[in-house]
Amino acid sequence: MSPDERPRERLIEKGAPALSNAELLAIIMRTGTGSRNVLEIANELLQSVEYSLVRLSAESIEFMMEIKGVGLEKASTIAAAFEIGRRFALEKARTDGQAITGAEMIYNMMIPILKGLDHEECWVIYLNRANYVIGKEKIGSGGMEAITFDNDAILLHALQKRARGIIMVHNHPSGNPRPGKADIEETETLRTALRKVRKNLVDHVIISDDKYFSFADSVVTPVPDVKKFLG
Incomplete structure (x- = not known):
């Protein structure tokens, strides 16, 4: 069996979760070059x-x-695979029509984004009287440590959507x-x-990749199993 075929064989025998990131990437790229096998690439x-x-x-x-060994076809295929994964995660995390029950649910909803x-990006989730999600939208963005958004726009959209409550994320x-002083x-x-x-x-709710802070709970909560929310 050639080195290029081994990751696929392992996937068939062991299942995708058993493979390393390099092996999964090798399957996406399919083949190596004359001098290098796909796993090396x-x-x-x-x-x-x-x-x-x-990254x-x-x-x-x-x-x-x-x-070396990554041409336009391989690079395009990798980019497409990541985009499919991102869209899957967004679809999986949708909570429109569901009642928000706490900060963890908000984290699960927004971490794929x-x-x-x-x-920094700032999003608003609009809720009805029973805390069901009736919409969400990005209302601001900024640099590494700063963000700007328009409170008047949030109020206007909340009125237009007849929302009774909002969650800022x-x-x-x-x-x-x-939270920093400006956040508070x-x-x-x-x-x-x-x-x-x-x-x-x-x-x-303020989110980092593996934890979040909820103003309602006033606590930072780690999320060790963050990968499950990304498919």
Whole structure:
């Protein structure tokens, strides 16, 4: 059996969860070159991003093609595989028509969107009287440590959607989800503005890749099994 065939054989015998990231990547790329087998190419590609699938998923086709043995076809196939995985995770995490029961559910809903970003994004989830999700949207973005959003726009959209409550969600690319002074001040400003129009700020959840902070719970919660939310 050639080295190129071994990852596929292991997948058939052991199942996909038993394979390493390099073996799965090798199956996606299918074949090696005359001088290098596909597993060697897969390992070098992973090494170029310090073995991080999150980083690899964010890289361009041109970046992947810098690795010897990775041509346009292989790089395009890898990019397509990551996009399918991302869309699957988003579909799996949809909670429209479900009642929000806590911060963990919010994390599960938003981590496929916010994981691995190198900038902050702020999202709003709109809820009806029974805390069922009736919509969500991105309302702001910023750099590594700052974010801007328009409270008036949030109020307007909440009124248009006839939402009774909202949840604000944003990420901290630094990996530390604890709120800073600006986070606390902005949360209180939004809470006050919502009360004036008889709306409720149900929670503000700050997300990092493997943990989250909930203003409602006032605690940081680690999520050791984060991979399950990404399919």
